[in-house]
Amino acid sequence: MAQEQQQETTQGEMEAGGVNCLAYDEAIMAQQDRIQQEIATSILLVSDRQELSVLQREYAAEDTIYQLKIKDLHKKYSYIRKTRPDGNCFYRAFGFSHLESxxxxxxxxxxxxxxxxxSKLDLVNQGFxxxxxxxxxxxxxxLLxxxxxxxGLSELLGSFRDQSVSDYIVVYLRLLTSGYLQREHGFFQHFIEGGRSEVEPMSKESDHIHIIALAQALNVSILVEYMDRGDGGHRQPPRLS
Structure with missing residues (x-):
């Protein structure tokens, strides 16, 4: 009898623990949703052109590493545009920047x-x-x-600020990236894991491998200015894909 009661108690504790874990996971997901909603309501998909000096105000004056690297950027650039940090920022930034050019x-x-x-026929021939x-x-x-x-530039900008149009562009650029990675699987297999599930879903962050794949799929050059907290007052050498 005592053993049965102990087993029931243990089972009850396990179930309670499972409920607590589930509630914790749901709370985390709810918090992430709130953060994404705040970002969506406060940050444009693609911003107006801004002076590069806005970056200096985003970092503390005593953060000498970033302040020096921003000054280094000033030697080459005067303006920037920002994109919403929703996991799709590379594709959206590339799409707008290239079409603007x-x-x-x-x-x-x-x-x-x-x-x-x-490109659509190429993807269909691959099995899409x-x-x-x-x-x-x-x-x-x-859009092309x-x-x-x-x-006018405002019309192109308006298209990229239209959530439905802008997201469709992002999706297609992701498909092109995924298609190229699959076509050149022999080369990329050593650099990327997860296959299509790491490229095609919206909000999946992009890495240098994805940038290379998209650049080669469309036969364009993509220049990435990379800043990190490494020593020295200069940004990392640009990556050209």
């Missing part, structure tokens, strides 16, 4: 548009379902056709 380069726009037009990717590809092509009409 295409507004002043009609020859590159036509080359890039041809690559983008063919056409019905699944078609809407994302169409939105991507619609908008660039052909030489719109």
């Amino acid at each position: 295409l507004l002043e380069d009609s020859k590159e726009l036509q080359r890039f548009k041809a690559v983008a037009a063919k 379902t056409e019905f699944t990717i078609e809407d994302f590809h169409n939105t991507f092509m619609d 056709e908008l660039c052909e009409k030489q719109p």
Whole structure:
């Protein structure tokens, strides 16, 4: 009898522990959701152009490492744009920045548009379902056709601030990245784990490997200025993919 009571007590403690763990996990998820909602309501998907000096105000004056590296950035850049830190910032930043540059380069726009037009068939031939990717590809092509009409910068910026349009662009860039990683699996297998699950889902952070893959998939150059807390007053040498 005593043994049965002890077993019941132990079982009850285990169940209570499981409930507590579940409640803790739910609380963490709820907190993360609140943080994401605050970010979404307070930070634009793509900001207006800002003077680079805004970075200096974001770090303490006594943080000499970053302050010196920001001064080093000033030697090359005068302005920046910020993107919402939602895990999609690389793809959104690249998408807007490259299309902005295409507004002043009609020859590159036509080359890039041809690559983008063919890219859907390449993905389908790899096994991606056409019905699944078609809407994302169409939105991507619609935005390139908008660039052909030489719109004002505000119109392009408005498209990237439209959550539905902007997210569709991000999704398609993720698909292109995933497709290239799969096509070149023999090369990338030693540098990345997780396969498609680490690339295609929204809000998954990007790494240098993803940048290389997207750059090669679209045959473009992507320059990344990298700042860390390493010693010295200079930023790390740019990474060119």
